[in-house]
Amino acid sequence: MTNDLIARRARLLGPNVPTFYEEPVQIVRGEGVWLWDAEGRRYLDCYNNVAHVGHCHPKVVEAISAQAAVLNTHTRYLHEGILDYAERLLGHFGHDLSQIIMVCTGSEANDVALRMAQAVTGKTGLIATDNTYHGNTTAVAHLSTRRPPIGGYPGHVRRVPAPDSLVPLGGSLAAQPQAFADGVARAIAELEEAGHGFAGLMLCPIFANEGTPGIAPGFLDPTVDVVRRAGGLILCDEVQPGFGRVGSHWWGHEFLGFAPDVVTLGKPMGNGHPVGAVVARPDVMAAFRGAFGYFNTFGGNPVSCAAAMATLRVIEEEGLVENARDVGGYALGLLRQLRHPLIADVRGFGLFFGIEFAQGAQPAGDFCGRVVEVAKARGILLGRVGRAQHILKMRPPMPFSRGNAEQLVETLDAILREMPA
Structure with a gap:
């Protein structure tokens, strides 16, 4: 068989x-x-x-079934489900991360986040590590390392050396936080010199695809300082550490102790139902909405919001x-x-x-x-x-x-x- x-x-x-x-x-x-x-x-x-x-959690299954039996339609109609969910989810964020775009996948969320950075800064240069994965759209595939894109990596993308526990950046685990920040600083300088400018750094806060090498609270502090001084955005991919997986906090960026400009969410959000989101500050959202005529037919539809709400409630209640x-x-x-x-x-x-x-x-x-x-x-x-x-x-x-x-x-x-x- x-x-x-x-x-x-x-x-x-x-x-x-x-x-x-x-x-x-x-x-x-x-x-x-x-x-x-x-x-x-x-x-x-x-x-x-x-x-x-948990697989097939009965409360999530029931929520999906009940909503599908009543309505599922285009997201450009008014519907309370997305608003109720947004209010409940955003209550778990700080740092003025208070507005949301609903999408269908983490790949879509990361694609939107990259455009947010470009809208805010007016620049195009993007940075990720050289041992990561952020999704399948053309834009985020240019950051990922599984297969090089046809024609090679585009000029506006820089991939910096990823943290490593066997051969740490800077020669030791103690030196690695600053060494990683130094790599980001060099990439920013290259992007500026090439005329692309620096829009944003995308990373998973615990470097999950890199193997979580030597990560602890404060690890990203030198990097955050470099990005802030350069005027770029920090785009935080929480698909793996988010929704409480790190145990000590709801989000990986809280555990590390820094304030991102944009947070992206994906797979765990609907317990297997295809739903994702981008969470951002109002100024970032306004810049994106002004620069791009974005809508998503299915992102935030009534059934997806029911799945996401049920998942969120189970996390809280259990x-x-x-x-x-x-x-x-x-x-x-x-x-x-x-x-x-x-x-x-x-x-x-x-x-x-x-x-x-x-x-x-x-x-x-x-x-x-x-x-x-x-x-x-x-x-x-x-x-x-x-x-x-x-x-x-x-x-x-x-x-x-x-x-x-x-x-x-x-x-x-x-x-x-x-x-x-």
């Missing part, structure tokens, strides 16, 4: 359509932190941040931010008890964990890949990240429990004991 599905995908969807795992899993059902395949096997989902409040803090700290303590010659570091924030595998300064990407595959065979779904795909990435749904954490670590411990360096 699996081979038949793979063949149909190739015939109908074309080549190079990604799937997880060497032998892809046909998932047919989900509930809470669990997924089931077509053969009835259950998996503990330790990777899927899309189902933020104390899932507090759960991320409690279970995250417990799980991190267990993970740090794991022993293997190739474990270079174990780190985490709330319900976001990484185990970095390396031999000295050489990343062990192949070993990490084998761990992921063996874990899948034993009923644990994991991912990996990092420049060499050598960091085990875990970001389970937010209802993840201490018992789930124990199962994860017990399985990893057994796997690592059986796998020689």
